[in-house]
Amino acid sequence: MNLPLVAAIVRGDFRARIETSKGVRVISVFTALVCLATLLGIAPDLPNTQFSAVLTWISVAILVFVTYVASAVSSGEILIPGERTPADLATTAFTPRAIGLGKAASALVYVLLLVGVAAPSLHFAHALRGDGWSSALAQSAVIAAVAWGFAGIATFLGARIEGDLLRSLVLWALLGLTFGVLPFASATAFQPALAVAPRADALARWVCIVIWLALGVAGFTWTSRHILVLRRAS
Amino acid sequence: MGTGGVARRWIARSLGVWAAMGIAATAFIALIVSPASAADAPAATLEGTVGWDGWIRPGEWNPVVVTVRAGPRPLDGDLALDVPRGMDAPGVRIRKPLRLAAFGSQTVRWSAIIRDIRRPPVLSFQVRGKPVATAELAIDPRRATLSIIGVLKEGIGGLGRLSRPMGQRGVAAISEEDLPEDAAAYTSLHALVVESLDERRLSREQREAIQSWIVHGGRVLVTAPVAPDGALAQWLLPGTAGPRRDMPPGGLPGISRAARLWEIHPRAGARVVQRNGVPIVVSAPRGFGHVWMWAVESQDVVAESPMWREILDRPEPLEILPEAPDQGGRAPFGFAAAGLAIYWALVTSAARLARTGAGRVLLLPLAIAVGAAGVHGLSSLMQQRAATMERQSVVVVAERDGWTVGRAQGMSIYGGPAAQQLPPRAAVSIEGEYRTAQVVDGPNVVLAITDHRPGQRVVVRWEGREPIEARGRIDAAKGELRLEGEATRLDNALLVRRDRTLPVGRIRGDRVTFDPNRWETGHRSHQGLDLLRQARGRASDIILHRPVLIGERSARQGRSWMLLFLDGE
Numbered sequence: 121m122n123l124p125l126v127a128a129i130v131r132g133d134f135r136a137r138i139e140t141s142k143g144v145r146v147i148s149v150f151t152a153l154v155c156l157a158t159l160l161g162i163a164p165d166l167p168n169t170q171f172s173a174v175l176t177w178i179s180v181a182i183l184v185f186v187t188y189v190a191s192a193v194s195s196g197e198i199l200i201p202g203e204r205t206p207a208d209l210a211t212t213a214f215t216p217r218a219i220g221l222g223k224a225a226s227a228l229v230y231v232l233l234l235v236g237v238a239a240p241s242l243h244f245a246h247a248l249r250g251d252g253w254s255s256a257l258a259q260s261a262v263i264a265a266v267a268w269g270f271a272g273i274a275t276f277l278g279a280r281i282e283g284d285l286l287r288s289l290v291l292w293a294l295l296g297l298t299f300g301v302l303p304f305a306s307a308t309a310f311q312p313a314l315a316v317a318p319r320a321d322a323l324a325r326w327v328c329i330v331i332w333l334a335l336g337v338a339g340f341t342w343t344s345r346h347i348l349v350l351r352r353a354s
Numbered sequence: 355m356g357t358g359g360v361a362r363r364w365i366a367r368s369l370g371v372w373a374a375m376g377i378a379a380t381a382f383i384a385l386i387v388s389p390a391s392a393a394d395a396p397a398a399t400l401e402g403t404v405g406w407d408g409w410i411r412p413g414e415w416n417p418v419v420v421t422v423r424a425g426p427r428p429l430d431g432d433l434a435l436d437v438p439r440g441m442d443a444p445g446v447r448i449r450k451p452l453r454l455a456a457f458g459s460q461t462v463r464w465s466a467i468i469r470d471i472r473r474p475p476v477l478s479f480q481v482r483g484k485p486v487a488t489a490e491l492a493i494d495p496r497r498a499t500l501s502i503i504g505v506l507k508e509g510i511g512g513l514g515r516l517s518r519p520m521g522q523r524g525v526a527a528i529s530e531e532d533l534p535e536d537a538a539a540y541t542s543l544h545a546l547v548v549e550s551l552d553e554r555r556l557s558r559e560q561r562e563a564i565q566s567w568i569v570h571g572g573r574v575l576v577t578a579p580v581a582p583d584g585a586l587a588q589w590l591l592p593g594t595a596g597p598r599r600d601m602p603p604g605g606l607p608g609i610s611r612a613a614r615l616w617e618i619h620p621r622a623g624a625r626v627v628q629r630n631g632v633p634i635v636v637s638a639p640r641g642f643g644h645v646w647m648w649a650v651e652s653q654d655v656v657a658e659s660p661m662w663r664e665i666l667d668r669p670e671p672l673e674i675l676p677e678a679p680d681q682g683g684r685a686p687f688g689f690a691a692a693g694l695a696i697y698w699a700l701v702t703s704a705a706r707l708a709r710t711g712a713g714r715v716l717l718l719p720l721a722i723a724v725g726a727a728g729v730h731g732l733s734s735l736m737q738q739r740a741a742t743m744e745r746q747s748v749v750v751v752a753e754r755d756g757w758t759v760g761r762a763q764g765m766s767i768y769g770g771p772a773a774q775q776l777p778p779r780a781a782v783s784i785e786g787e788y789r790t791a792q793v794v795d796g797p798n799v800v801l802a803i804t805d806h807r808p809g810q811r812v813v814v815r816w817e818g819r820e821p822i823e824a825r826g827r828i829d830a831a832k833g834e835l836r837l838e839g840e841a842t843r844l845d846n847a848l849l850v851r852r853d854r855t856l857p858v859g860r861i862r863g864d865r866v867t868f869d870p871n872r873w874e875t876g877h878r879s880h881q882g883l884d885l886l887r888q889a890r891g892r893a894s895d896i897i898l899h900r901p902v903l904i905g906e907r908s909a910r911q912g913r914s915w916m917l918l919f920l921d922g923e
Contacts, residue, residue, distance in 0.1 A: 155694040164767035240726040247733030250770020
């Protein structure tokens with residue numbers, strides 16, 4: 121593994137996502153959305169209902185925001201000037217393995233940044249209800265794992281699907297399936313929308329984290345392999 | 355070398371080997387058996403009782419006595435009593451931090467309201483949150499009753515006939531050691547019959563608790579054989595007993611012919627009741643309470659006698675606690691919006707600044723950290739704004755003895771934890787909808803810690819003796835009030851004398867004058883008296899006996915009133 125190559129990809133992506141005006145706008149809009157969700161979440165829970173009803177909705181909203189922004193940026197749906205997509209990097213001297221690892225690391229850094237920005241808001245909603253930091257941190261771990269896993273799949277989609285519209289459609293379809301259809305179709309506790317709930321079972325959270333980390337690893341590995349395929353084809 | 359020499363050398367060598375093996379075996383046994391014995395010994399043993407000789411009054415303060423004995427190792431943890439409330443409602447945990455030396459023991463006395471007689475309270479000793487010993491406090495549902503008469507003697511003797519079936523009344527035999535140190539625990543007694551009293555077996559706390567209970571409404575019957583050989587008996591007895599005398603030839607109504615009869619002589623202020631010219635009852639008030647002294651032993655008086663009826667026919671107060679209106683807090687939307695907008699501006703500004711230089715990227719995590727601290731503070735402020743807490747207490751002072759009754763009612767639209775600091779040794783009950791509730795019995799303070807459910811009311815009530823220095827004397831004819839101690843600083847004060855009231859207003863000083871012609875007829879409502887009525891249904895009776903001064907005291911938390919029983923007329 122060539123660490124300097126990996127570090128170069130991470131540095132390049134991070135600069136583009138932080139040091140460009142579009143990157144700052146993305147963070148600003150993301151923070152505004154998270155704060156808005158939190159603000160709506162200060163509504164009190166109704167008596168005689170599950171304690172965490174409102175908190176669950178805020179948690180799922182923040183999970184969706186983090187996951188969407190991380191995967192949209194990784195897939196190129198939100199195109200940030202200066203950021204090199206896997207397809208761009210395929211034409212450089214970077215090894216496919218370094219590209220895969222570099223994209224995985226840069227996605228991780230970005231996801232951690234987004235989760236870091238969202239965590240205080242999440243804690244705010246918890247603290248209102250008398251919970252400590254540990255509740256928000258446990259949820260943040262689930263959010264980070266799911267968002268990174270999705271970013272891995274999105275990175276692969278970015279490399280595999282050339283058409284912007286089709287790529288976006290597939291990404292939205294996957295998001296809709298994960299956060300819109302699955303929670304209503306199945307009650308498995310380890311699916312993200314249920315594992316992120318404030319009172320979710322610890323085992324379900326761990327299963328969810330492991331599954332999405334594995335999906336992320338698969339996504340970034342497929343990306344490396346696809347770059348190899350692209351190079352062979354060219 | 356001869357055979358003898360070889361044998362001696364063999365024996366000498368064998369002895370060494372056998373000795374070494376013996377030492378090794380002993381060490382092995384010491385290593386294996388001793389630790390096993392220590393490990394097998396329980397870390398602590400718990401024993402406890404609830405109620406009076408097994409009798410309990412559901413919904414009232416019942417005495418709880420617990421003895422903790424440490425095992426071979428010192429104990430450092432919490433003694434906990436989990437009192438169930440109902441099938442679906444979480445109970446209340448009463449907790450006291452304890453530290454015991456190896457094989458040491460300690461007795462802890464509490465008062466607890468038992469609401470569910472089907473499920474016994476559970477004792478445990480917790481070390482770092484894990485129970486090392488548990489025990490159940492047995493409750494016999496057949497011994498749950500509406501009224502308890504305590505008899506201080508060896509066994510209840512013939513007094514068993516005073517009990518009533520169907521849980522109407524129980525008679526409990528108690529000894530000096532059973533008497534609670536907590537005054538509130540005595541309130542579950544309808545009356546206490548003292549047939550024998552050895553004050554040397556009483557602690558100072560027990561004496562003070564009994565005295566306080568009597569002053570604040572307790573009823574005690576003492577029979578002539580009780581010798582006034584202690585400070586408590588001297589204070590208690592309304593008369594003195596002389597030598598035994600003969601039963602009149604025709605006997606005495608309601609008293610067994612075989613009864614032993616003593617001469618009794620009233621003390622100053624005592625009332626005497628005679629039958630056939632023989633003084634048989636001497637009685638006197640003690641604060642709001644009353645003490646009777648009989649010239650015969652209690653078992654010789656028939657249960658239907660007017661002598662018993664006078665003591666026992668006190669109607670139990672029907673406690674109707676009007677629910678205070680919920681003044682639930684509201685979500686401070688604008689406050690939260692401002693705080694979150696500041697957080698957004700902070701993160702956006704940091705992100706913008708981060709663009710301008712590599713080192714400035716660190717501004718972003720710094721902004722997140724500052725924002726995290728800020729929203730944490732904001733959440734605390736919002737929790738306060740979204741919660742309501744109404745705390746009121748009234749201390750009734752009679753014969754220089756204070757008795758506090760208090761109530762703190764809280765609700766938060768978000769739920770979450772809340773704590774109330776209460777006077778030391780206060781008996782505490784917690785009602786309402788909560789997730790968890792515990793009472794921590796500390797050396798200088800009692801803490802009621804509750805975890806509220808969102809939008810649900812939790813009520814913490816406390817009661818108990820409160821040492822207070824306050825005294826007052828009224829001269830209604832002269833229009834003068836002489837006050838001492840805490841009574842010299844009261845607000846919104848009101849004088850109540852039988853059925854008349856007179857507003858006094860603010861009191862600052864030991865002398866208050868008023869116009870004796872300004873008394874108003876009819877009882878004026880006063881928050882302090884209203885609160886007391888909520889806690890004690892018969893509180894209005896207090897003001898029928900003697901003049902009372904009601905006023906508001908300065909309090910660190912909530913509002914507090916004083917109801918001072920005045921001397922003079």
